[in-house]
Amino acid sequence: MQRVTITIEDNLLAALDAFMARSGASNRSEALRDLVRRGLAEDAPEEAECVGVISYALDPSQRDLGRAVPESRQRHHDTAIAALSVPLDHTAAVEVTVMRGTVASVTAYANSLFLQRGVLHGQTALVPVRTEVEFHLHGSRAHTHEHLRVQERWADRGAS
Incomplete structure:
Protein backbone atom coordinates (compact mmCIF):
# COMPACT_ATOMS: atom_id res chain seq x y z
CA MET A 1 0.00 0.00 0.00
CA GLN A 2 1.24 3.47 -0.87
CA ARG A 3 1.12 6.54 1.38
CA VAL A 4 -0.18 9.68 -0.35
CA THR A 5 -0.25 13.23 0.98
CA ILE A 6 -2.98 15.57 -0.27
CA THR A 7 -3.93 19.18 0.27
CA ILE A 8 -7.64 19.77 0.78
CA GLU A 9 -9.81 22.81 1.53
CA ASP A 10 -11.29 23.13 5.04
CA ASN A 11 -14.92 22.78 3.88
CA LEU A 12 -14.10 19.69 1.78
CA LEU A 13 -12.25 18.16 4.74
CA ALA A 14 -15.30 18.83 6.94
CA ALA A 15 -17.48 17.08 4.35
CA LEU A 16 -15.03 14.14 4.30
CA ASP A 17 -15.17 13.91 8.10
CA ALA A 18 -18.99 13.98 7.99
CA PHE A 19 -18.95 11.21 5.38
CA MET A 20 -16.53 9.25 7.58
CA ALA A 21 -18.91 9.52 10.52
CA ARG A 22 -21.96 8.50 8.44
CA SER A 23 -20.23 5.59 6.74
CA GLY A 24 -18.62 4.15 9.85
CA ALA A 25 -15.09 4.47 8.47
CA SER A 26 -12.60 4.42 11.30
CA ASN A 27 -10.22 6.90 9.66
CA ARG A 28 -9.90 9.28 6.71
CA SER A 29 -7.87 6.78 4.67
CA GLU A 30 -10.73 4.25 4.80
CA ALA A 31 -13.23 6.94 3.83
CA LEU A 32 -11.09 8.15 0.92
CA ARG A 33 -10.50 4.58 -0.36
CA ASP A 34 -14.26 4.00 -0.33
CA LEU A 35 -14.96 7.25 -2.19
CA VAL A 36 -12.24 6.56 -4.76
CA ARG A 37 -13.56 3.03 -5.42
CA ARG A 38 -17.08 4.39 -5.88
CA GLY A 39 -15.85 7.14 -8.17
CA LEU A 40 -13.79 4.75 -10.28
CA ALA A 41 -16.70 2.32 -10.63
CA GLU A 42 -18.19 4.80 -13.08
CA ASP A 43 -15.14 4.21 -15.30
CA ALA A 44 -15.72 0.46 -15.55
CA PRO A 45 -14.81 -0.83 -19.03
CA GLU A 46 -17.92 -2.11 -20.83
CA GLU A 47 -16.28 -5.47 -21.56
CA ALA A 48 -15.16 -6.02 -17.94
CA PRO A 128 -15.48 -6.20 -10.53
CA VAL A 129 -14.85 -9.96 -10.74
CA ARG A 130 -12.65 -12.42 -12.58
CA THR A 131 -13.72 -15.99 -13.47
CA GLU A 132 -11.26 -18.73 -12.56
CA VAL A 133 -11.71 -22.34 -13.60
CA GLU A 134 -10.40 -24.72 -10.95
CA PHE A 135 -9.82 -28.45 -10.88
CA HIS A 136 -10.89 -30.27 -7.71
CA LEU A 137 -10.64 -33.83 -6.52
CA HIS A 138 -13.38 -34.89 -4.11
CA GLY A 139 -12.61 -38.44 -3.01
CA SER A 140 -12.33 -40.33 -6.28
CA ARG A 141 -14.40 -37.82 -8.26
CA ALA A 142 -12.53 -35.15 -10.20
CA HIS A 143 -14.20 -32.15 -11.77
CA THR A 144 -13.67 -28.55 -12.80
CA HIS A 145 -15.89 -25.60 -12.02
CA GLU A 146 -15.83 -21.82 -12.02
CA HIS A 147 -15.21 -19.45 -9.13
CA LEU A 148 -15.86 -15.74 -9.29
CA ARG A 149 -13.03 -13.83 -7.63
CA VAL A 150 -13.79 -10.29 -6.47
CA GLN A 151 -11.20 -7.80 -7.70
CA GLU A 152 -9.96 -4.74 -5.83
CA ARG A 153 -10.55 -2.54 -8.89
CA TRP A 154 -11.48 -2.68 -12.56
CA ALA A 155 -8.77 -4.23 -14.71
CA ASP A 156 -6.89 -1.84 -16.93
CA ARG A 157 -8.43 -1.50 -20.38
CA GLY A 158 -6.77 -3.90 -22.77
CA ALA A 159 -5.38 -6.07 -19.96
CA SER A 160 -6.56 -9.65 -19.72
Missing part, protein backbone atom coordinates in the same frame (compact mmCIF):
# COMPACT_ATOMS: atom_id res chain seq x y z
CA GLU A 49 -16.63 -8.96 -16.05
CA CYS A 50 -18.84 -8.01 -13.10
CA VAL A 51 -21.56 -8.96 -10.69
CA GLY A 52 -24.27 -6.33 -10.61
CA VAL A 53 -26.69 -5.68 -7.77
CA ILE A 54 -29.76 -4.01 -9.26
CA SER A 55 -32.27 -2.53 -6.83
CA TYR A 56 -35.48 -0.65 -7.48
CA ALA A 57 -38.99 -0.01 -6.23
CA LEU A 58 -41.98 -0.86 -8.36
CA ASP A 59 -45.75 -0.95 -8.50
CA PRO A 60 -46.37 -4.56 -9.65
CA SER A 61 -49.83 -3.69 -11.01
CA GLN A 62 -48.51 -0.87 -13.21
CA ARG A 63 -48.36 -2.10 -16.82
CA ASP A 64 -48.41 -5.67 -15.45
CA LEU A 65 -44.87 -5.31 -14.04
CA GLY A 66 -45.58 -8.11 -11.54
CA ARG A 67 -45.50 -10.49 -14.50
CA ALA A 68 -43.20 -8.63 -16.90
CA VAL A 69 -40.20 -8.20 -14.58
CA PRO A 70 -39.92 -11.89 -13.60
CA GLU A 71 -40.33 -12.83 -17.28
CA SER A 72 -37.47 -10.48 -18.20
CA ARG A 73 -35.28 -12.19 -15.59
CA GLN A 74 -36.29 -15.57 -17.02
CA ARG A 75 -35.12 -14.42 -20.46
CA HIS A 76 -31.76 -13.71 -18.77
CA HIS A 77 -31.68 -16.99 -16.81
CA ASP A 78 -28.05 -17.56 -17.79
CA THR A 79 -26.92 -14.34 -16.08
CA ALA A 80 -29.51 -13.77 -13.33
CA ILE A 81 -28.02 -15.25 -10.14
CA ALA A 82 -30.72 -14.33 -7.62
CA ALA A 83 -33.79 -12.16 -7.15
CA LEU A 84 -35.69 -10.91 -4.13
CA SER A 85 -39.02 -9.11 -3.96
CA VAL A 86 -40.16 -7.47 -0.74
CA PRO A 87 -43.77 -6.22 -0.67
CA LEU A 88 -44.01 -2.88 1.15
CA ASP A 89 -47.74 -2.29 0.95
CA HIS A 90 -50.65 -3.10 -1.41
CA THR A 91 -49.11 -1.22 -4.32
CA ALA A 92 -45.33 -1.22 -3.93
CA ALA A 93 -42.42 -3.62 -3.59
CA VAL A 94 -38.66 -3.28 -3.41
CA GLU A 95 -36.81 -5.72 -5.61
CA VAL A 96 -33.18 -6.74 -5.86
CA THR A 97 -31.70 -8.71 -8.74
CA VAL A 98 -28.12 -10.02 -8.75
CA MET A 99 -26.66 -10.60 -12.21
CA ARG A 100 -23.32 -11.58 -13.65
CA GLY A 101 -21.92 -10.68 -17.03
CA THR A 102 -20.11 -7.81 -18.66
CA VAL A 103 -20.57 -4.27 -17.41
CA ALA A 104 -22.34 -3.48 -20.70
CA SER A 105 -24.84 -6.36 -20.43
CA VAL A 106 -25.64 -5.83 -16.74
CA THR A 107 -26.11 -2.07 -17.09
CA ALA A 108 -28.20 -2.52 -20.25
CA TYR A 109 -30.53 -4.89 -18.40
CA ALA A 110 -30.75 -2.52 -15.40
CA ASN A 111 -31.43 0.49 -17.60
CA SER A 112 -34.18 -1.39 -19.47
CA LEU A 113 -35.87 -2.02 -16.10
CA PHE A 114 -35.46 1.56 -14.91
CA LEU A 115 -37.16 2.88 -18.07
CA GLN A 116 -40.37 0.96 -17.33
CA ARG A 117 -43.29 3.04 -16.12
CA GLY A 118 -43.91 2.02 -12.50
CA VAL A 119 -40.23 1.36 -11.69
CA LEU A 120 -38.75 3.97 -9.33
CA HIS A 121 -35.47 4.65 -7.54
CA GLY A 122 -33.35 2.30 -9.64
CA GLN A 123 -29.72 1.84 -8.67
CA THR A 124 -26.98 -0.46 -9.92
CA ALA A 125 -23.88 -1.39 -7.95
CA LEU A 126 -21.16 -3.14 -9.96
CA VAL A 127 -18.55 -5.41 -8.40
Whole structure:
Protein backbone atom coordinates (compact mmCIF):
# COMPACT_ATOMS: atom_id res chain seq x y z
CA MET A 1 0.00 0.00 0.00
CA GLN A 2 1.24 3.47 -0.87
CA ARG A 3 1.12 6.54 1.38
CA VAL A 4 -0.18 9.68 -0.35
CA THR A 5 -0.25 13.23 0.98
CA ILE A 6 -2.98 15.57 -0.27
CA THR A 7 -3.93 19.18 0.27
CA ILE A 8 -7.64 19.77 0.78
CA GLU A 9 -9.81 22.81 1.53
CA ASP A 10 -11.29 23.13 5.04
CA ASN A 11 -14.92 22.78 3.88
CA LEU A 12 -14.10 19.69 1.78
CA LEU A 13 -12.25 18.16 4.74
CA ALA A 14 -15.30 18.83 6.94
CA ALA A 15 -17.48 17.08 4.35
CA LEU A 16 -15.03 14.14 4.30
CA ASP A 17 -15.17 13.91 8.10
CA ALA A 18 -18.99 13.98 7.99
CA PHE A 19 -18.95 11.21 5.38
CA MET A 20 -16.53 9.25 7.58
CA ALA A 21 -18.91 9.52 10.52
CA ARG A 22 -21.96 8.50 8.44
CA SER A 23 -20.23 5.59 6.74
CA GLY A 24 -18.62 4.15 9.85
CA ALA A 25 -15.09 4.47 8.47
CA SER A 26 -12.60 4.42 11.30
CA ASN A 27 -10.22 6.90 9.66
CA ARG A 28 -9.90 9.28 6.71
CA SER A 29 -7.87 6.78 4.67
CA GLU A 30 -10.73 4.25 4.80
CA ALA A 31 -13.23 6.94 3.83
CA LEU A 32 -11.09 8.15 0.92
CA ARG A 33 -10.50 4.58 -0.36
CA ASP A 34 -14.26 4.00 -0.33
CA LEU A 35 -14.96 7.25 -2.19
CA VAL A 36 -12.24 6.56 -4.76
CA ARG A 37 -13.56 3.03 -5.42
CA ARG A 38 -17.08 4.39 -5.88
CA GLY A 39 -15.85 7.14 -8.17
CA LEU A 40 -13.79 4.75 -10.28
CA ALA A 41 -16.70 2.32 -10.63
CA GLU A 42 -18.19 4.80 -13.08
CA ASP A 43 -15.14 4.21 -15.30
CA ALA A 44 -15.72 0.46 -15.55
CA PRO A 45 -14.81 -0.83 -19.03
CA GLU A 46 -17.92 -2.11 -20.83
CA GLU A 47 -16.28 -5.47 -21.56
CA ALA A 48 -15.16 -6.02 -17.94
CA GLU A 49 -16.63 -8.96 -16.05
CA CYS A 50 -18.84 -8.01 -13.10
CA VAL A 51 -21.56 -8.96 -10.69
CA GLY A 52 -24.27 -6.33 -10.61
CA VAL A 53 -26.69 -5.68 -7.77
CA ILE A 54 -29.76 -4.01 -9.26
CA SER A 55 -32.27 -2.53 -6.83
CA TYR A 56 -35.48 -0.65 -7.48
CA ALA A 57 -38.99 -0.01 -6.23
CA LEU A 58 -41.98 -0.86 -8.36
CA ASP A 59 -45.75 -0.95 -8.50
CA PRO A 60 -46.37 -4.56 -9.65
CA SER A 61 -49.83 -3.69 -11.01
CA GLN A 62 -48.51 -0.87 -13.21
CA ARG A 63 -48.36 -2.10 -16.82
CA ASP A 64 -48.41 -5.67 -15.45
CA LEU A 65 -44.87 -5.31 -14.04
CA GLY A 66 -45.58 -8.11 -11.54
CA ARG A 67 -45.50 -10.49 -14.50
CA ALA A 68 -43.20 -8.63 -16.90
CA VAL A 69 -40.20 -8.20 -14.58
CA PRO A 70 -39.92 -11.89 -13.60
CA GLU A 71 -40.33 -12.83 -17.28
CA SER A 72 -37.47 -10.48 -18.20
CA ARG A 73 -35.28 -12.19 -15.59
CA GLN A 74 -36.29 -15.57 -17.02
CA ARG A 75 -35.12 -14.42 -20.46
CA HIS A 76 -31.76 -13.71 -18.77
CA HIS A 77 -31.68 -16.99 -16.81
CA ASP A 78 -28.05 -17.56 -17.79
CA THR A 79 -26.92 -14.34 -16.08
CA ALA A 80 -29.51 -13.77 -13.33
CA ILE A 81 -28.02 -15.25 -10.14
CA ALA A 82 -30.72 -14.33 -7.62
CA ALA A 83 -33.79 -12.16 -7.15
CA LEU A 84 -35.69 -10.91 -4.13
CA SER A 85 -39.02 -9.11 -3.96
CA VAL A 86 -40.16 -7.47 -0.74
CA PRO A 87 -43.77 -6.22 -0.67
CA LEU A 88 -44.01 -2.88 1.15
CA ASP A 89 -47.74 -2.29 0.95
CA HIS A 90 -50.65 -3.10 -1.41
CA THR A 91 -49.11 -1.22 -4.32
CA ALA A 92 -45.33 -1.22 -3.93
CA ALA A 93 -42.42 -3.62 -3.59
CA VAL A 94 -38.66 -3.28 -3.41
CA GLU A 95 -36.81 -5.72 -5.61
CA VAL A 96 -33.18 -6.74 -5.86
CA THR A 97 -31.70 -8.71 -8.74
CA VAL A 98 -28.12 -10.02 -8.75
CA MET A 99 -26.66 -10.60 -12.21
CA ARG A 100 -23.32 -11.58 -13.65
CA GLY A 101 -21.92 -10.68 -17.03
CA THR A 102 -20.11 -7.81 -18.66
CA VAL A 103 -20.57 -4.27 -17.41
CA ALA A 104 -22.34 -3.48 -20.70
CA SER A 105 -24.84 -6.36 -20.43
CA VAL A 106 -25.64 -5.83 -16.74
CA THR A 107 -26.11 -2.07 -17.09
CA ALA A 108 -28.20 -2.52 -20.25
CA TYR A 109 -30.53 -4.89 -18.40
CA ALA A 110 -30.75 -2.52 -15.40
CA ASN A 111 -31.43 0.49 -17.60
CA SER A 112 -34.18 -1.39 -19.47
CA LEU A 113 -35.87 -2.02 -16.10
CA PHE A 114 -35.46 1.56 -14.91
CA LEU A 115 -37.16 2.88 -18.07
CA GLN A 116 -40.37 0.96 -17.33
CA ARG A 117 -43.29 3.04 -16.12
CA GLY A 118 -43.91 2.02 -12.50
CA VAL A 119 -40.23 1.36 -11.69
CA LEU A 120 -38.75 3.97 -9.33
CA HIS A 121 -35.47 4.65 -7.54
CA GLY A 122 -33.35 2.30 -9.64
CA GLN A 123 -29.72 1.84 -8.67
CA THR A 124 -26.98 -0.46 -9.92
CA ALA A 125 -23.88 -1.39 -7.95
CA LEU A 126 -21.16 -3.14 -9.96
CA VAL A 127 -18.55 -5.41 -8.40
CA PRO A 128 -15.48 -6.20 -10.53
CA VAL A 129 -14.85 -9.96 -10.74
CA ARG A 130 -12.65 -12.42 -12.58
CA THR A 131 -13.72 -15.99 -13.47
CA GLU A 132 -11.26 -18.73 -12.56
CA VAL A 133 -11.71 -22.34 -13.60
CA GLU A 134 -10.40 -24.72 -10.95
CA PHE A 135 -9.82 -28.45 -10.88
CA HIS A 136 -10.89 -30.27 -7.71
CA LEU A 137 -10.64 -33.83 -6.52
CA HIS A 138 -13.38 -34.89 -4.11
CA GLY A 139 -12.61 -38.44 -3.01
CA SER A 140 -12.33 -40.33 -6.28
CA ARG A 141 -14.40 -37.82 -8.26
CA ALA A 142 -12.53 -35.15 -10.20
CA HIS A 143 -14.20 -32.15 -11.77
CA THR A 144 -13.67 -28.55 -12.80
CA HIS A 145 -15.89 -25.60 -12.02
CA GLU A 146 -15.83 -21.82 -12.02
CA HIS A 147 -15.21 -19.45 -9.13
CA LEU A 148 -15.86 -15.74 -9.29
CA ARG A 149 -13.03 -13.83 -7.63
CA VAL A 150 -13.79 -10.29 -6.47
CA GLN A 151 -11.20 -7.80 -7.70
CA GLU A 152 -9.96 -4.74 -5.83
CA ARG A 153 -10.55 -2.54 -8.89
CA TRP A 154 -11.48 -2.68 -12.56
CA ALA A 155 -8.77 -4.23 -14.71
CA ASP A 156 -6.89 -1.84 -16.93
CA ARG A 157 -8.43 -1.50 -20.38
CA GLY A 158 -6.77 -3.90 -22.77
CA ALA A 159 -5.38 -6.07 -19.96
CA SER A 160 -6.56 -9.65 -19.72
